[in-house]
Amino acid sequence: MDAKSEVILRHEYWQGHVLLVNPPQDQLFQSLVQSGVDRVSVWTWNFADRHYYKSHLDSTFGIQPKTDEYDQIIIFVPKAKTLLDYILAQCIRLLGIGKSIYLVGEKKAGIERSAKQLQGFGKTIKLDSARHCQLWQLVIDKLPSEKATHLDTWIKHYPIEVNGKTLKICALPGVFSQDHLDVGTAQLLPYLSEVKSGTTLDFGCGAGVISAVLAKQDTNRKITAVDIDAFALRSTELTFAENQLSEQLTTLAITDIQDISDQFDIVVSNPPFHQGIKTHYQASENLCQFAKQRLYPQGELWIVANRFLNYPALIETEFGHCVLKDDSKGFKILYANR
The missing domain is CATH 3.40.50.150 (Vaccinia Virus protein VP39)
Incomplete structure (x- = not known):
């Protein structure tokens, strides 16, 4: 199991329909379902990850997530800062005010820097620091502009x-x-x-x-x-x-x-x-x-x-x-x- 997934499984916040964004190839989705999560979906832009997940659960390969009703979204930090900004714009508007987005990543990959990108959209909380990783929560109280969700903007x-x-x-x-x-x-x-x-x-x-x-x-x-x-x-x-x-x-x-x-x-x-x-x-x-x-x-x-x-x-x-x-x-x- 990837260390980032292990940090997620240290907690019991997970419920309803959870969207995993950019997850590693491991058994996190199975563990979430076993813990009582109703449904797990995946959004990835890596075709190897899509190939891994397509036989297991609902997965979307592309530059936008599937439009659906999600209760929570867990984002695994990507390498590029601008890519995380784009992902946040897509996911925050999908969830709406009052719901939570979670951000997980390795310290050496700059999770603390990435967590600062959450701050413009609501209250941020560091939930955990373990396995050389951190887990952050954003409680959404502000939506990105509609323009920010349009591809041409990026x-x-x-x-x-x-x-x-x-x-x-x-x-x-x-x-x-x-x-x-x-x-x-x-x-x-x-x-x-x-x-x-x-x-x-x-x-x-x-x-x-x-x-x-x-x-x-x-x-x-x-x-x-x-x-x-x-x-x-x-x-x-x-x-x-x-x-x-x-x-x-x-x-x-x-x-x-x-x-x-x-x-x-x-x-x-x-x-x-x-x-x-x-x-x-x-x-x-x-x-x-x-x-x-x-x-x-x-x-x-x-x-x-x-x-x-x-x-x-x-x-x-x-x-x-x-x-x-x-x-x-x-x-x-x-x-x-x-």
Whole structure:
């Protein structure tokens, strides 16, 4: 059992219909039901968590919770401050005045800082501090503005220019590099003009920067953008819509490249290696190991990676070669073809 869930189960506040927001993959929901809670639901934007919960209970995967009657909401603190603000706006309006929202998180993940974000909406109480975690309660006496629940309010926009063409990027809270172009992707962009034509898989699409550049430079290119995060997938869709490129795009929620059965002419990625506050390399390492199986003959793999990661060796093992296109500013641009 996750430590945050253990802190929740130290208390007997839980009753009625409880919504768990961003919960870890454990048996908390079963323990709550056994303790007398009438019903437990889940809202998650992580597709791996959705896959875990879908066979157990009512779960929603997406950027908004299911509209329903909830008695209590327990939020597991996300990494991004702006994402918590967005979640609070959604959940507080769902519950209404007089009901309680509970916030739980690890001390090292900044739960005390996050608890301060509750203060504008009512009385806050620290209920517990154990297992290196804290549990806070908000008794709602003020609702966020209706505007705060609208998606457009939370979109960050920024322009990028590649090969004389300008694109406007749209990114939602919690999405990697939400308000600026990250260094790794910036290193990759000049090389995208070398990418061959054909069907393209963007693995870990984020806000859709790489996909949008490829679509803009080749209007016949069909792109499948995949990510584990619902906010990333929606951001990519918004970016393509903003630049009149939507007809070229298909988005797909996945947990790993092995979830994909189709083959492509190109696989391109600035692969993710963080989940929450932890560093997690498995999905990116699997990309290097299994990308060849997702490529047609003569298909290409393009990856930008932190210099310290051992992706060249993994790629060379599978493809028999790995071409280093660039090594600067802490990142490597890697290329291989089947």
